[in-house]
Amino acid sequence: MRAFITAVSMAPRGTFYALCALLALAAPLVTCDCPPEREGATHDEGKLHKDLLCAYNYDFRPVKDHKQSLTVKVRFAIKYLSFDSLEETFTLHSWVAMMWKDEFLSWRPEDYGGIKETQMESHEIWTPRMALFNADASMYQSDQIYTTCMVSSEGVVTCVPHVAHSGICRTSLRSWPYDVQNCTLYFGSWMNTGEQVNFTFYNKQPIVREDYQDGPGWKLLNVVNERLPGKYSCCPNSTYPMLKYTFVMKRIAAGPAAIVVVPSIVIVLLTLVALAMDAKDNTRLMLICFSLYGHFMFLTEIGYDIPKHSADTPIILLFLRDSMIVTLVGIIETIFLMYLRRRKVPAPGFIVSVNRLVANGPGKYVIFTEFDPSEMDTKELAGNSSDITTDKPPVTFDWVQFAIILNRINFMVIVLVYIILVGTYIPHDD
């Protein structure tokens, strides 16, 4: 029957309508209601359309031999892409060029006034249904296309619908805001195997990026296309090919960096400055308490900006959390040192020997502690040592010296902790 219809569509017009009438009588399924009195459509293009579509059935693949595969070539001209605020869905706006050969849409140009190309509406002819496999199901996305297609006299159909595809993209936010995301879209056919409809790329320029504009907050670094042959052990005789497009995108980080990364470095420096101070005045305690308060405020504040629902937490949050703990340790240490400095009882022997060890050994270059009594608190000196002629310093000096040694050691430990924290946690721009 197919061969017959094709023969009919190729035959001269006179015989054609006669055959149509015959056909209409013989096979009621074949739509061929082209009454002869309407034949007055002398317009070549109208005649061409009428003749092409007269017996056309757009439900079936346009191949004469049903065992033959139909190759559909696909090219994406990408225009724009965006992430939604929850950073899990990804939308690509593009012109999707699809090209295939429709064996029932060819004609001889000389029969139709030399027309070599014509436009047809996509709903009048068969079109491939290219579905997005990892589509965002919350958005209705049709795999049908609605556009006007170009048809050439050899039957080559080219449709270029403008479509938006929304896909699910698992984002990895560890190095937020300097993160790079790979989002992949998989296209293929739900209903047809690769032996029926074979989706492939255009040989030249499978992806066009000329008209591309970056969406808000993201810069497209690269697009990688790959055709997955879709061979599975279950079904040796059929393939399920997929077109895979991987979009590599980088967050535009200047804004988030100014809001989050730089302030966290400032707040850490505040803690360090406070800990470098001597514990004898209250400024140190005030400064470090302010720093702890700053950590709280800052964490609350950036909690709104940082996407924190994703599977992996941005490490900058972990950094701030740990920095807050270090600051708390600093407060406890400060209070303890202030307590040591106020002690009036004689220091136990081991403290005296530790002090002596540091003062006389190479430790004094590391600890930078000044043991000269004249550098010490003169009020305490005056109050405690009635006889300044003796070489022995007053008893409370042992505590003060010990506090200074502890403070220095502790400062170095905390600097080391911060170096490790920054090394492991602070994200950086490559």
Ligand SMILES: *[C@@H]1O[C@H](CO)[C@@H](O)[C@H](O)[C@H]1NC(C)=O
């Ligand atoms: C992202 O895709 C690029 C290009 O295909 C690849 O080199 C890179 O390893 C991918 N990164 C991740 C995290 O998958």
Ligand SMILES: *[C@@H]1O[C@H](CO)[C@@H](O)[C@H](O)[C@H]1NC(C)=O
């Ligand atoms: C589909 O196309 C690909 C590449 O263009 C080719 O390698 C493959 O053999 C084709 N599959 C069929 C069933 O024709």
Ligand SMILES: *[C@@H]1O[C@H](CO)[C@@H](O)[C@H](O)[C@H]1NC(C)=O
């Ligand atoms: C695959 O094709 C071969 C040869 O045509 C046939 O013998 C075999 O039964 C087919 N296998 C399946 C799973 O259809």
